[in-house]
Amino acid sequence: MRSFKIATWNVNSLRVRLPQVLNWLADAQPDVLALQETKLIDADFPIEAIQQAGYQVIFSGQKTYNGMAILSRRPATNIITGFPDYEDPQRRLLAAVIDDIRIVNLYIPNGDNIHSEKYQYKLAWLKQLDVFLKNELQGHSQIIVLGDFNIAPDDIDVHDPKQWAGKVLFSEPERNAFRDMLQVGFIDTFRQLNPAEKVFSWWDYRMNAFKRNVGLRIDHVLSSHALASQCVKCYIDKLPRTHERPSDHAPVIAEYHD
DNA sequence: ATGGTTGCAACGCAA
Numbered sequence: 001m002r003s004f005k006i007a008t009w010n011v012n013s014l015r016v017r018l019p020q021v022l023n024w025l026a027d028a029q030p031d032v033l034a035l036q037e038t039k040l041i042d043a044d045f046p047i048e049a050i051q052q053a054g055y056q057v058i059f060s061g062q063k064t065y066n067g068m069a070i071l072s073r074r075p076a077t078n079i080i081t082g083f084p085d086y087e088d089p090q091r092r093l094l095a096a097v098i099d100d101i102r103i104v105n106l107y108i109p110n111g112d113n114i115h116s117e118k119y120q121y122k123l124a125w126l127k128q129l130d131v132f133l134k135n136e137l138q139g140h141s142q143i144i145v146l147g148d149f150n151i152a153p154d155d156i157d158v159h160d161p162k163q164w165a166g167k168v169l170f171s172e173p174e175r176n177a178f179r180d181m182l183q184v185g186f187i188d189t190f191r192q193l194n195p196a197e198k199v200f201s202w203w204d205y206r207m208n209a210f211k212r213n214v215g216l217r218i219d220h221v222l223s224s225h226a227l228a229s230q231c232v233k234c235y236i237d238k239l240p241r242t243h244e245r246p247s248d249h250a251p252v253i254a255e256y257h258d
Numbered sequence: 259a260t261g262g263t264t265g266c267a268a269c270g271c272a273a
Contacts, residue, residue, distance in 0.1 A: 012273080013265055037273085039266070064266055065273090110273055118272090150273095204273090206262035248264075248273080 004099065004256040006032040008146040008219055009240075010107070010202075010249035014038040014069070017247055018046055020240055024251065025053050028237070031073050032098055033251075034105035036148045038067035045069070060091045068094035068105055078102075084135075086128040095136075101227070102140040104133070106147035111168040119168060122150070126177040130184070137185050143224040145186060148202075148249065150218050151178045153188065156198050157217035169218060187228035189221045189254050194234065201236050202249045210241055221254040230256045 007030045011017040014035065025033065033055070038045070040061045050057045050071055060081040061067035068091055070076060076096035082088055092107040106129070111122035136143055151174045155161040164170040182188060190197075200215030209215060223231055233255040241250045 016265070037265095065271090112272080204262085205264050209262095245264090 002258060004032075004101070005030045005253065006034070006103070006144060006146065006221070006256075007251045007253040008034045008036070008105070008148070008221060009251040010036040010148040010219060010247060012037045012039070012247045012249065014040055014046065014067075015044070016245065018049060020243060020246070022049065022053050024237075024240055025055065025071070028251070028253065030253065032103060033071040034094075034103065034146050035069040035071070036067075036092075036105070036107035037065075038069050039064060040067055058094065058096060060094050062089075062091045066091045066107060068092065068107060070094055070096055070098075070103060070105055072098045074099050076103075083128045083132055085131070088125070092125070093132075097140075100142060102136060102143040104136065104143065104145040104147075106145065106149065108148065108150045110150050111174070113168050114166070114171050123173055123177070126174070130177070130180055133181060133186070134184050137224065141224060141226040143186075144227060144254070145181070145222040146220065146252070146254075148218065149178065149220050151175060152216040152218050153178045153191070153220075156196070157200075159200065159214045159216070164216075169216060181222060185224055186222035187225065187231075189223045189228065189231050190217070190234040190236070190252065192228065192234075193231065199236050199238075200250075201252055203241065205248050219249055219252045221252055223254070223256075227256060230258060232257045
């Protein structure tokens, strides 16, 4: 591997956002782009438009909700579309090997609110993820885990940590689960390279949240230790969030070099 | 304490 540029973007409907994704690919020229919330069944996936842009693509979709894709310059092998030992009707995981790097694309459940069934589902999902990632580390040394984690890890990742204390996306059990991921062998690439930067990857559509920069950093790129030392740059591209009809999330980009 | 915005798809559900 000489240099490698990878990004994650929750597009909140690939049907609506396809033109923006194609424009962004042309500008940013990543080697890999992991998408979440495509909201497309596989039969409706825009394979040709993506191939014409010079990318191969794998995807795992469902009707109306969720849905994952990985776009890449080079072919994807060893594809997994769900946890091996956990039946989940929701399409939230897509993993593959690209250029000898294990890429794990995640759309961790939102959780709604901490008193809800969906929050319990989120915590159960995070437990499965822990098992899965430990197992992945047995088989691969070079791993990138990226996507919409729906977890803000620390105070600095939240516009107003006092207001968000105990709330979903920032509750202790969720943040503990994130810390556990780091514990088992991953680095929060953005935070490693930008230790004091208070920037966000998601802003609610409501209440002019983006204009007021009322947001959270919930989209992440984690690197296994073998790769983390090769990551030279990690940043959030806010520009697409300023466009007409934007996704509520911004892309997060990481660049690796020998 | 509630509401606000978007996408899907058909009006409430999920985020």
